[in-house]
Amino acid sequence: xxxxxxxxxxxxxxxxxxxLPPDERDFDLGALGWxxxxxxxxxxxxxxxxxxxxxxxxxxxxxxxxxxxxxxxGVMLSVPFLVKIAKEWGLITxxxxxxxxxxxxxxxxxxxxxxxxxxxSDNLPWDEYSKNNVSELQxxxxxxxxxxxxxxxxxxxxxWKALDEGHTVRMGSVWSNNTGKLAPYILDFSTGxxxxxxxxxxxxxxxxxxxxxxxxxxxxxxxxxxNKGRMYIKVKDFEYWAAKYGAxxxxxxxxxxxxxxxxxxxxxxxxxxxxxxxxxxxxxKWLFPDEATLYSHGHLDEQIVDDxxxxxxxxxxxxxxxxxxxxxxxxxxxxxxxAPHIKTLFSKYFSELFVN
Numbered sequence: 365x366x367x368x369x370x371x372x373x374x375x376x377x378x379x380x381x382x383x384l385p386p387d388e389r390d391f392d393l394g395a396l397g398w399x400x401x402x403x404x405x406x407x408x409x410x411x412x413x414x415x416x417x418x419x420x421x422x423x424x425x426x427x428x429x430x431x432x433x434x435x436x437x438g439v440m441l442s443v444p445f446l447v448k449i450a451k452e453w454g455l456i457t458x459x460x461x462x463x464x465x466x467x468x469x470x471x472x473x474x475x476x477x478x479x480x481x482x483x484x485s486d487n488l489p490w491d492e493y494s495k496n497n498v499s500e501l502q503x504x505x506x507x508x509x510x511x512x513x514x515x516x517x518x519x520x521x522x523x524w525k526a527l528d529e530g531h532t533v534r535m536g537s538v539w540s541n542n543t544g545k546l547a548p549y550i551l552d553f554s555t556g557x558x559x560x561x562x563x564x565x566x567x568x569x570x571x572x573x574x575x576x577x578x579x580x581x582x583x584x585x586x587x588x589x590x591n592k593g594r595m596y597i598k599v600k601d602f603e604y605w606a607a608k609y610g611a612x613x614x615x616x617x618x619x620x621x622x623x624x625x626x627x628x629x630x631x632x633x634x635x636x637x638x639x640x641x642x643x644x645x646x647x648x649k650w651l652f653p654d655e656a657t658l659y660s661h662g663h664l665d666e667q668i669v670d671d672x673x674x675x676x677x678x679x680x681x682x683x684x685x686x687x688x689x690x691x692x693x694x695x696x697x698x699x700x701x702x703a704p705h706i707k708t709l710f711s712k713y714f715s716e717l718f719v720n
Contacts, residue, residue: 377585380422380460381536381561384610387465390516391622393526393613395629397646401521404528409568409580414440416593418586420486421493422460423447424536424563427584429467431565432532433476436614437509440479445498445506446470452496459490464534464563464610468514472619475506513622517611520599523579526613527569535611536563537597544583544595548574551581551597561609570596624675632658632668635676641668648682656710660690687713 412435417427426446434441446467450456455466470476481502485493517523517533526533540556550573568580578596587593602611615622628644641658642649652658658666687693697717700707707714 377539377559377562378419378422378424378460379539379560379562380419380424380462381563381609382457382461382463383561383608384463384465389626390465391513391626392629393515393517393522395625395647397648398522398525399646401525403524403569403571406572407568407570408527410435410527410530410532412567412582416582416587417443417584419443419460419584420484421447421490422458423462424460424584425462425464425534426450426460426467428464428534428536428563428565428582429471430476431582431584432534432614433471433509433511435532435567436511439509441476441509442479442482442502443484444493445477445482445502447494448496448498449474451494456494459494464536464612468511468534468612471509471511472514473510474503475508475510477502477506477509481505511614513615513617513619514612515615515622517613518603518606520602523566523602523611524569527566527579531613531615533566533611533613534563535566535602535606536561536609537601537605538562544590547591549590549595550574550576550578551595551601553601563609564595566597566611567594569599621675621678624673628669628675632663632666633671633676634668635671635674642676643685644676644679646682647680649676649679650682651684653684654687654712656696656713657685657687657690659709660687660692660696661685662690662692664692693717 414434417431419427423443426443429446430441430443447460449470450462450466456462482498517526523533537551538553538558539560539562540558543551543556564584565582566579567582570578570580573596577599579599579602581595581597583590583593583595625647630643630645632641632643634641641652696710700710710717
């Protein structure tokens with residue numbers, strides 16, 4: 365009866381996202397060559413049949429993570445399960461405050477159980493809601509819903525590519541007291557008083573939404589907020605907030621493989637028992653046909669790692685590198701003129717180097 369009156373005095377929105385400290389262990393999509401990219405469509409939305417979440421505490425980080433996993437798994441999952449584990453691990457402060465990496469670590473290490481085993485309850489105080497009283501049944505079920513790896517998304521090109529390949533992306537930004545309230549629900553960070561940080565899920569993009577190039581975002585303030593629970597963030601704003609709060613997506617790649625790509629990106633490796641040398645870049649291995657080509661591509665006195673883990677055998681071959689496409693060809697030519705004794709190293713290319 366008095367709903368119109370209550371709407372004049374809305375409850376304070378629950379937020380909870382903290383800035384993300386850097387961690388060199390994060391897997392970087394740049395190691396897989398996710399650089400410049402042109403979106404394949406004018407608009408894309410990764411839909412879900414599950415209800416729009418309405419977070420009960422400052423647990424936006426965990427809500428956005430669960431909503432992402434639900435789209436991948438096709439089953440409704442439990443926010444309280446993530447919260448309970450994260451609190452036990454010391455990843456939460458106050459009533460739900462955490463950075464994006466907190467929920468990622470829980471889903472990677474122990475998973476998340478289904479909602480039918482541990483559902484939301486809006487009549488519990490925070491201490492009871494977040495208490496780690498999960499059962500063995502819930503833990504076992506959670507193991508069936510783990511993510512092997514999570515990858516940092518650094519720029520709009522990686523985000524477009526992830527969405528085109530069916531991957532949602534968790535991100536966040538600051539939140540003001542009037543963010544997203546009015547149509548067309550495009551986030552405006554220039555107005556209102558900042559009241560905290562807030563996490564949400566990028567589920568798509570639209571290259572011309574009300575004349576703007578935007579990413580489509582699923583929020584966790586219920587279906588009556590924004591555009592049926594959705595809002596929009598300008599493409600040009602993404603990199604700034606990703607640098608402050610982080611942004612993550614899932615890839616179907618084993619953890620060990622992901623770790624190797626991240627560790628050896630741009631490094632020289634050779635297979636055990638072989639003289640062939642490769643550089644790993646853009647998610648592939650590239651062969652140096654000879655030592656001269658190593659130098660022409662700028663790998664002077666670099667350590668060559670013996671691949672005892674057999675990582676290279678699992679990496680697709682990108683091709684054989686060309687001596688003439690190296691950035692140091694002219695430098696090599698000048699070096700030969702000053703030190704003629706190294707001519708033999710470049711004998712294969714010598715006549716062409718000095719053809720003029």
